[in-house]
Amino acid sequence: MKKLCYATLKEQGYGGYLLEKAPERVLQFGEGNFLRAFVDYFIDMMNEKAGFNSKVVLCQPIAPGLAPMINEQEGLYTLYLRGFENGQKVNDKRIISCVSRCLNPYEDFQSLLDCAKNPDLRYIACNTTEAGIVYDPSCQYTDRPAASYPGKLTQFLYERFRIFGKEKGKGFVVLSCELIDDNGRELEKCVLSYADQWKLGADFISWIKEENIFCSTLVDRIVTGYPRSEADALNQENGYIDNLIDTGEVFGFWVIEGPESLKEELPFEKAGLPVIITDNHKPYKQRKVRILNGAHTSMVLGAYLAGQDIVRDCMHDEVIRGFMNKTIYEEIIPTLTLPEEELKGFAASVTERFQNPFIDHALLSIALNSTSKWKARVMPSLKGYVEKFGRLPECICASLAFYIAFYTGDHMSAEGLTGLRGTEEYVIKDDANVLEFYDAHKNDDAAALTHAVLSNTAFWGEDLTVIPQLEKFVADTLKTIKEKGTYEVMKAYC
8 A cells, every 4th residue: 555645645536625735824843643633633624614725834842753754644644533422423534634744853953944934924833741831041042953842932933033023913823732821821931031041132022022922722632643453454444554643532622812813813713613712711721620620530539449440431330420420510510600501511522522432541540640630620619619609519528538548558569559449459650749648647547547638738738627527528438438439429429
């Protein structure tokens, strides 16, 4: 079989949408699975449905990357989006044709700088992981390239300023997709720090602020990447070899914080895409963290101790699913600010996503670092509910007991703290100080352990024992778990 490229598709008489030539209007730092299944998918759809007519030039953010493979396939790759949607099983296939090429700045830094000469270039997208948006003062302007992503971006922006600095409208819309709070603003801070450190001048700093829009965004799609076990069969079915096949869930949602004018520039709405441009992305982030992530964290530890291993299987158990739904609809949603119907619609999509037959999402992988996850994802709903209603949210409080029960280890090993599910061992993975704490308290009774956990301000940033009745509720639930198990506790709330 021939490799995927435009000539191969023409030989096959491919009749689907392809955009072979268009101006490069988007520069993307990152060529990995997520961006290709998310940002590039949306751009490809805008090209087809709304005449966006834009190619994306990719740039590897680190030295090892996919540039040779992407360029060999002329930027083409097959994307499968799979899951449940409106109660129906979905398995959509699309050849993405918005990518023009991929640069490796570690081999040819000038090729990146040359993109700054392109007057059509308007957008910069990035996802360099949570660790990517950092200010590293060891980076120098003379580095080719700077080690940090914000350093590379500053070098690129300065080249743009040097060429087009006197023209209005030649700055960029920067769409930051990293999973940190206020990702766009944090990226802008790093760029301004480099501009100052490298003494690139007051005019350049003014240009950064006045001619560029750094958008904080919220991204939401599970991307499962290259399907190793299926790749050969899919290539046989397609009649070409694609070494860049990408897979993800059918659900996708993108919130971009930026000016109203971006709605005209970026025709997501015209293309019928689930993208919102707003002046405040935080309510949507709160919705995702509290409902989607909060449902995961409040349910999975108890479900694992009840004998389940995969999220999808939990959704087929009426008790576990009922406990999760009560947590979401009766205890989390009432604490949020977006319209109730919108929140319920999102919650319904979460249930469908958890049932995805194409993703085996292991409970133990979600359980990683559950202490910080419970603090960030569930604790705000607990406090918000108590503040609003003056009573405890019982399912959320039970989830705190599930967390403590899951973390009650048997012994320390080289891998971490080892717990027991019946006679089966499992490894609890968290920060060393968390594991050491639970190892030191593993022989405490329910009351003493609950008090030690809830009063540990290093975990929660505050003393949770001051919340009326919480300590007693959790301790009593922990006793019930030891006597009857987490499943019986869940059953009591369904």
